Amino acid sequence: MPSVVRTSGLRRRAQALGESLLEAVYPRRCALCHTSIAGDDAPLCPACREAVEAASRHPACPRCGMTLAPFAGPACVTCAQRTFPFDSVVRVGAYTGGLRALLTAFKFGGHEELDVYFAERLARVIMRLEVYEEIDALVAVPTCWQHRLRRSFHPAAVLARLAARRCRIPLAPLLVRRGGPHQVGLSLTARQANVRGRFHLARGCAVPGARLLLVDDVMTTGATAGECTRVLRRAGADAVHVAVVGRAGDDPVTLRHV
Ligand SMILES: [Zn+2]
């Protein structure tokens, strides 16, 4: 109907005018270096975008998610002797450099508006998975109630919800986490001990034969994803894949500080 078209056109122009006025008063700024940027560049200036995307440039091992060495085969030699509870790992990039700085700004720096940027990138890598068509549901790595009480923002839950919508895969709140010390700064062995028995299946849930994709913001040692996978497998899941934004551990400095 012409009147509706005219109204929505007017609304769009008013919105664009409002946005440009707002930008004149409060120019958009790059989420990393804070220089003013054009609206189309948001949330990063071209230089910072390049720094963030550099972390995604190298192929990753499908078993552990670590960056593959140049001229390596399809999987890395470092994990060849290891077995993982999950079936595969896919990541947006290595948790280093610009990607690490941006994820830190998202998780701890009040830049929660980066949720769309990260979710879109995560959705892109999920949709490239060979098993994409087979995934029944996305499952966010849950946080404990003490954490939720302290802070309403839970990055993994936000990313899983937005990525699920983009990938058109249902989001299933299958896991619950009991409280306890945080994983930050712990070694692989300590992390494994720290998460053991920490997760359980949400009441009334059953997953026989399900093919699931576990979503988290960062994978460090894989202990958390491994424990979540064990719970889902014990509940009958046929396959559990993992998708994260950042995979830590590509350099010793990264491992020491997360
Ligand atoms: Zn910048």
Ligand SMILES: [Zn+2]
């Ligand atoms: Zn590997």
